[in-house]
Amino acid sequence: VYFGAGAVICALSQGVGTLIVGRFASGLGLGISAIATPMFVAEISPRERRGSNCAMHGVFITLGILASIAFGIPQSPPPSGLGETLAGLDVWYWRGLLGFPLIVSVIQALFFFFVCPVDPPSLLVARGEMKMARSVLYRTYGMEVPEKMDLNNKRQAALEFQLRDLKEAVDTAKTIPR
Numbered sequence: 001v002y003f004g005a006g007a008v009i010c011a012l013s014q015g016v017g018t019l020i021v022g023r024f025a026s027g028l029g030l031g032i033s034a035i036a037t038p039m040f041v042a043e044i045s046p047r048e049r050r051g052s053n054c055a056m057h058g059v060f061i062t063l064g065i066l067a068s069i070a071f072g073i074p075q076s077p078p079p080s081g082l083g084e085t086l087a088g089l090d091v092w093y094w095r096g097l098l099g100f101p102l103i104v105s106v107i108q109a110l111f112f113f114f115v116c117p118v119d120p121p122s123l124l125v126a127r128g129e130m131k132m133a134r135s136v137l138y139r140t141y142g143m144e145v146p147e148k149m150d151l152n153n154k155r156q157a158a159l160e161f162q163l164r165d166l167k168e169a170v171d172t173a174k175t176i177p178r
Helices: 002-012 018-044 045-071 090-115 121-125 131-139 154-173
Strands: none
Touching: 002 018, 002 090, 018 045, 018 121, 018 154, 045 090, 121 131, 121 154, 131 154
């Protein structure tokens, strides 16, 4: 929401004040994302791959910075004085660069709400939805939930113990006074 709002405000800004408000909204979205994304990725990733999956968040931020620099290369230097105006490509190009995050935020929203709406198993356990938590946990590891539990199967036993650990953690968290 903040990314989209910041992109629209920046792309439509008519002055420095509006541009600052738009950049602030985008920065707020980035700050929230910088914390929430690795946490969400860690919660829905298999234990063995959590570190590498979360590290990819930083890699993609770096690639995004590189891409923004590359896309900004065609622009000319900013006007040097009050009487000088933008000309040619610079008249509209900067608006496109600052509005581009709107496209990314819409794609991300569509992806999270419609294509792949996944709640992490820990949240599902906290809500008491054990069957759904088991299903998500098994899908995370590329397995189907078996009709009959076989704790002699090491992978299945590990997932059941992980689910039990989540349940114990949620129960312990509920006893902590707020």
